[in-house]
Amino acid sequence: MWIGTDDTDSLQGGCTTYVATELILKFMENGYDLIGFPRLVRLNPNIPWKTRGNGAICLKVGKGGGKRIRIGEAEGNEIVSYSRMKSQGDIDEIVSMVDDVISQHIRKDADAAFVVSSRKFPYALYRKAVREIVEIEEIKKFLDENGIAHKYYRKGRGLIGASAAISWRPVDRTYELIAYGSSRWIDKESVMEMDRKCSSTFNNYDYRNDYIAILPKAKSPVFYGIRGDDAEELVKAREMLRKAEEERWIIFETNQGTDEHLQRKKIGEIKPYESVIVRGRVKKEPKDIKGGHVIFSIYDGEEMECAAYEPTKEFREVVRELKEGDEIVVYGGVREKPFTINIEKMEVKKLADVYEKIANPLCIKCGKRMKSMGRGKGYRCQRCGARANENEAVYKRIKRKIKPGFYEVPVIARRHLAKPLKRMAS
Ligand SMILES: [Zn+2]
16 A cells, blocks of 8 residues: 655654654554655655655555564564555555554644655656646546545645655655654764765765755654765764664665756746756856855847856856857746746866957057957057957967866755765666
8 A cells, every 4th residue: 555645744843754664663563564765755856835845655554474584673673664565454444544653743834734645656746746836636636536545634745745656666766764762962084984984875075065965854753864866875974873762763765866857858847836958058057146145047049047046155156157159058947036047967068169358459560569449349450540459359268177077066965855966876
């Protein structure tokens, strides 16, 4: 049986993944098994009304068979998962267990919902929910027409994520080991050591900004989360950390770090709240605006503004080196106001030749340097009055400080879905 839940967290704290662990424990107590990894499915990160992170959960439960693996621990007990399902279990029993757990943990302002189904949902639903805006009516209609068990506690917005989580298929996937607990000390050196030794992990520590990225950004029951490509290495990574004892930890299979939110577009096709990959030439050169943000524009027949905001730190240094005519591919989320691409990474395809003037034109008759008659107005010899155009001055090609290739925002500024360059190489 597939169970999808969403919005069991709220902006005031709480966490959908924690409620997932509560669900798993409830199932285990009642003789149900977890099949495969629990799934943490991130959806469109640009939706204005999203809760932090916009992550939904999908669990597969039933009577398990096949290979049994340890995927976590809770209050000293193992959390295990099975590789295949022998039987589905009773849907009414499952629905009532899910309802019990969610009702108990729901926050006042959370638009929690869950969906229980014996069948998986079409992949297209996930694809839309990670890239665009899905209307709640669309989902309610789908659930009603197919007779799928579901419940929501307020307006039902959580049904979108709950259904989309069930429809995700791990074509590309990563894992996150998430730990919970109230004592929170962690030794930074051990995080750095783990980062260096566990090569399949990513986004652990930002060396330049001295930022421990495995710790949650906001108030949360999450103690830390280690992301990586290899679930087994995550278990080793956890053991390398010097830290307070966790109350529980569990490994989720996830679409984090996969770039599945991005779609290739021409500038004219870009809509707000999407995330896009778009190719163009730099038109307006980068400039710094108030707040430390750097903005510029690209052109492919139409023009679009792009921004590297202050939180992207040293990434702005690369962006500032862009010159008119550079060919680049920008990856990022689209804001509505101002209508801008918030860059997550970029590929410099081809650098334009950029020249700087080193001397005014020489007068052929007099052998003297001419004088400028003002910006863009050409030159004149002060002795004989001969004239020359702007392009007759002496120019030198300047050496560019950036090279073609990929550049990404630092670990401190990375979004859940953005694929790190480290993963793109493999
Ligand atoms: Zn002259």
